[in-house]
Amino acid sequence: MRLGIGRWATFGIALLFFVATFLYSESNYGPSFGPSIAAAQQTPSGLESNPTAGNVPGGSRGNNAGGTIWNNIRNGAEGTVSIQDDKAARLIQSEGQIWRNFRSGPLMKYGAWAMLGIVALLAIFFLVRGRIKIEAGKSGTTITRFALIERIGHWTLASSFIILAISGLNTLYGRYVLLPILGPDAFGAISIWGKIAHNYVGFAFMVGLVMVFVMWVMNNLPTKTDIAWIFRGGGMFSKHSHPPARKFNAGQKILFWLVIVIGVSLSTTGISLMFPFEIALFAKTFAFMNFFGFELPTNLTVIQEMQFAQAWHAIQAIAMVVVIIAHIYIGSVGMEGAFGAVGSGEVDLNWAREHHSIWVEELEQAEKNTEPSGNVAEAPAE
Numbered sequence: 001m002r003l004g005i006g007r008w009a010t011f012g013i014a015l016l017f018f019v020a021t022f023l024y025s026e027s028n029y030g031p032s033f034g035p036s037i038a039a040a041q042q043t044p045s046g047l048e049s050n051p052t053a054g055n056v057p058g059g060s061r062g063n064n065a066g067g068t069i070w071n072n073i074r075n076g077a078e079g080t081v082s083i084q085d086d087k088a089a090r091l092i093q094s095e096g097q098i099w100r101n102f103r104s105g106p107l108m109k110y111g112a113w114a115m116l117g118i119v120a121l122l123a124i125f126f127l128v129r130g131r132i133k134i135e136a137g138k139s140g141t142t143i144t145r146f147a148l149i150e151r152i153g154h155w156t157l158a159s160s161f162i163i164l165a166i167s168g169l170n171t172l173y174g175r176y177v178l179l180p181i182l183g184p185d186a187f188g189a190i191s192i193w194g195k196i197a198h199n200y201v202g203f204a205f206m207v208g209l210v211m212v213f214v215m216w217v218m219n220n221l222p223t224k225t226d227i228a229w230i231f232r233g234g235g236m237f238s239k240h241s242h243p244p245a246r247k248f249n250a251g252q253k254i255l256f257w258l259v260i261v262i263g264v265s266l267s268t269t270g271i272s273l274m275f276p277f278e279i280a281l282f283a284k285t286f287a288f289m290n291f292f293g294f295e296l297p298t299n300l301t302v303i304q305e306m307q308f309a310q311a312w313h314a315i316q317a318i319a320m321v322v323v324i325i326a327h328i329y330i331g332s333v334g335m336e337g338a339f340g341a342v343g344s345g346e347v348d349l350n351w352a353r354e355h356h357s358i359w360v361e362e363l364e365q366a367e368k369n370t371e372p373s374g375n376v377a378e379a380p381a382e
């Protein structure tokens with residue numbers, strides 16, 4: 001392609017304009033970023049010793065600043081204040097922009113993909129595998145899977161989590177998804193109530209978490225059977241395959257530990273967000289992680305602490321929502337006979353034999369060891 005003279009001329013003018021702009025920005029008159037950042041680093045506090053010589057920065061019309069003092073402030077330079085709130089000594093907290101960009105960027109984007117992704121995966125799984133049936137059909141006999149107190153623990157945890165998940169996701173996505181549909185009045189009312197619910201229901205979640213942990217931790221310790229269960233994919237991907245399992249299979253154990261670990265971390269970050277600037281979790285955690293080769297910042301301001309708490313709280317909440325969507329699927333539509341375990345507490349014997357064979361054998365053995373009169377027979381020698 002050949003360029004005509006007119007185009008060469010336009011190109012030349014554009015180049016000149018570009019060079020002139022560049023030179024101007026590097027001159028003393030234009031805004032200059034590099035030197036001022038260096039200046040900010042020269043003194044420990046980030047402030048020049050006497051940058052304005054006692055005058056109003058930039059003169060009364062603000063046209064004489066040379067950028068330096070504002071750049072120092074932008075880079076986190078702090079002054080002193082006589083009120084008790086140290087945060088007021090910093091005019092601009094630039095990390096706030098990083099946090100906001102993360103929150104309204106990757107967090108929302110990848111969070112939405114993860115949640116929609118798991119729904120899509122489950123839909124495909126359902127189309128391919130269908131509902132996992134009780135292969136031998138219902139026996140008509142049921143056995144008790146969970147006592148009332150276990151079900152209360154499960155539903156305290158589950159119902160509180162669902163409220164927290166919905167109100168939390170509304171805080172993150174609501175203004176983009178619900179506001180245009182509901183309008184500002186209804187959306188405002190829902191969001192205020194959602195926020196109040198989120199704050200208080202968090203405590204019910206913690207109660208449920210402790211109950212479930214205490215009641216089920218012993219049944220969720222790893223055993224050798226779990227390895228075989230994992231290698232056979234839990235029998236989920238092929239019909240007529242039922243790897244042996246105790247009261248909880250390896251998949252359930254993984255869910256249990258994810259719920260406990262993420263649940264504890266969600267609770268602690270949640271409490272620190274509920275009482276702003278009171279609890280600093282991240283500087284110490286980062287210092288600990290740095291022993292293992294990380295290079296994380298340990299000199300965090302109280303505002304940065306809150307920003308990390310919010311970001312980590314949200315990341316974990318979305319991870320937990322993804323895990324729980326899969327759990328709800330398999331505990332309801334995905335598997336025939338499972339819901340009774342946390343509904344009435346009773347499950348069909350054939351369901352139990354297929355999914356938790358060792359657990360059923362142990363129960364039957366224990367029953368055999370109990371005399372019909374109710375006396376416990378001597379336990380066989382091990």
Ligand code: HEM
Nearest residue numbers: 157158161162252255256259324328331332338339341342
């Ligand atoms: C509508 C929502 C839910 C349904 C239908 C449901 C269903 C079930 C069922 C059927 C079981 C027993 C499985 C078995 O007997 O082997 C179970 C257990 C369990 N659920 Fe849920 N659940 C729900 C929500 C939740 C939530 C929100 C959490 C945690 C935040 C949770 C945590 C657990 C845990 C830790 C277990 C024990 C491990 C397991 O069986 O997977 N559940 N759930």
